[in-house]
Every structure is written in structure tokens, then in C-alpha cells.
Amino acid sequence: MGPIHIFVENVLQELFFEEGPLNELLKDIYSSLMIYTYGEDTPNETNNWMAACDETCCPYLIIKDTTSSYGLSKCSRLDTDNLVYARIEIESWYLAGLTRNVCTDFNMEYVDTTNNLDKDMFEDMIPNNHKDSKINFMTEILSVYDVNHAKDSNDSFNEFYNNFIENPRI
Numbered sequence: 001m002g003p004i005h006i007f008v009e010n011v012l013q014e015l016f017f018e019e020g021p022l023n024e025l026l027k028d029i030y031s032s033l034m035i036y037t038y039g040e041d042t043p044n045e046t047n048n049w050m051a052a053c054d055e056t057c058c059p060y061l062i063i064k065d066t067t068s069s070y071g072l073s074k075c076s077r078l079d080t081d082n083l084v085y086a087r088i089e090i091e092s093w094y095l096a097g098l099t100r101n102v103c104t105d106f107n108m109e110y111v112d113t114t115n116n117l118d119k120d121m122f123e124d125m126i127p128n129n130h131k132d133s134k135i136n137f138m139t140e141i142l143s144v145y146d147v148n149h150a151k152d153s154n155d156s157f158n159e160f161y162n163n164f165i166e167n168p169r170i
Helices: 011-019 021-029 043-055 090-096 102-105 119-125 134-143 147-153 154-167
Strands: 004-008 035-039 058-065 083-088
Touching: 011 021, 011 035, 011 058, 011 090, 011 134, 011 147, 021 035, 021 058, 021 147, 021 154, 083 090, 083 154, 090 119, 090 134, 090 147, 090 154, 147 154
Parallel strands: 004 035, 004 058, 058 083
Antiparallel strands: none
């Protein structure tokens, strides 16, 4: 397949797609993978990036947390032919990939389904020895991430996996 652009809202989403196991899986499918962080931009700046995708007929995904305050509705360039809008809490995707054994190793509670996990719940679960750097902890999670476990533990992750990795629709 051709290239794909993934618009992510924040640094945790960027880390998930750049450093996690999905990166290699997506690169096996798409000729190139560009990750763009839109959360600190104005809607006009995001429109310009989307316009560039439209001009080259490059499909794009927009990843957005359910609690986001970013107004994507103000982005006039949203083209439904090139848009997939994933509504997630990225922390729920991180936790979904942790098996019971890994949670034990991290000294944190195991959760068998992460569909309703939000940022605050996740932060409460972070072990004290990892609270000083959330980014470092998230990187550690990605180093032991189990994609198959994540598919079973989180419905939106499973839907993403099915639509863009297992049976790519764009």
C-alpha cells in the first residue's frame, strides 16, 4: 500500500505509534508512515497538513482521546474519504498490552479489560517507583507490549488493529 499519515494529539500517542509494536506492523503494510502531532497546533495549521494529504491522495488517520478538548470540528479540511476517527484514551491502549505477569513484574494491578480506563485511573495505577517519569514508564510498557493481549483487552484497540493492520481499509 501507499503511505499513510497518522495525526496524533499528544506526546503519549506519538510515543505509542513511533516506539510501540504497531510501528513495525504499520510499516509492513504502508510504504511510509508519517506521524504528526496536532494537539498544540491551531485548527488552521492542522488544516494545512490535511490539505497536503488531500493533494497527494494520501490517506490519514486521526487519533483522538475521548476527553480531548481539541476542536477538530474547526478543521474545515476533514475529508471523510481519507479520515478515520478513533476515539480512545491512549492510556487504556498502553495498559491493554500488559499481561498479568508483566503487571506483577511492574508491581501494578492487572486489569483484564481496559475499555473504560481513563487517564486518572491509569495514573493512580502507576507504581511509585515509576511516577517520576510517565514517559519513561510508557516506554518500558512498550518494550514488553503484547499486541494479542491488547486486542483481547480493549475493544477500540482491537477495532483499530482489525481495520488498519489485519484488514487494512485505507
